[in-house]
Amino acid sequence: MRNTFKKGERLKSRKLIEHLFVDGKDFKSFPIRLVYLQIDHDSDFLVQAGFSVPKRQFKKAVDRNRIKRLMREAYRLQKNTLPKLQDKIYTKKHVFMFIYMTDTIVSYKDVEERIGKLLERFNRSIIQ
Secondary structure: OOOOOOHHHEOOOHHHHHHHHHHOEEEEEOOEEEEEEEOOOOOOOOEEEEEEOOOOOOOOHHHHHHHHHHHHHHHHHHHHHOHHHHOOOOOOOEEEEEEEOOOOOOOHHHHHHHHHHHHHHHHHHHHO
16 A cells, blocks of 8 residues: 555645534644544545644744644554554544644654554544
8 A cells, every 4th residue: 555645635624624623522642632523525535634733832834844744744654554444344534633732843753653642542432
């Protein structure tokens, strides 16, 4: 399986993002928070994901973009750990938003580890 993060997998719809923050559930694994919601969307993919870094904590766009790039890469490499979502029988669609919560830049290894933990917790929650 190729690890890609295509345009259809990106969460860009303002309406979906608003629904996500109003009705979504969340998990935290410091310094990243995952907000997720099961909702039907127009994409062919079962999961659409977005990444956010608050401007309040990082004034420079260079820093915000770097952290978002790290989170996207970690998600791209680990999204195939969502066995229920990759299964052809499981057709419920979800939207994800990964939010960076601290004001210091952590290493890629830490970001990768935290996103892995969040995806693992999401897996356990949809199995129940």
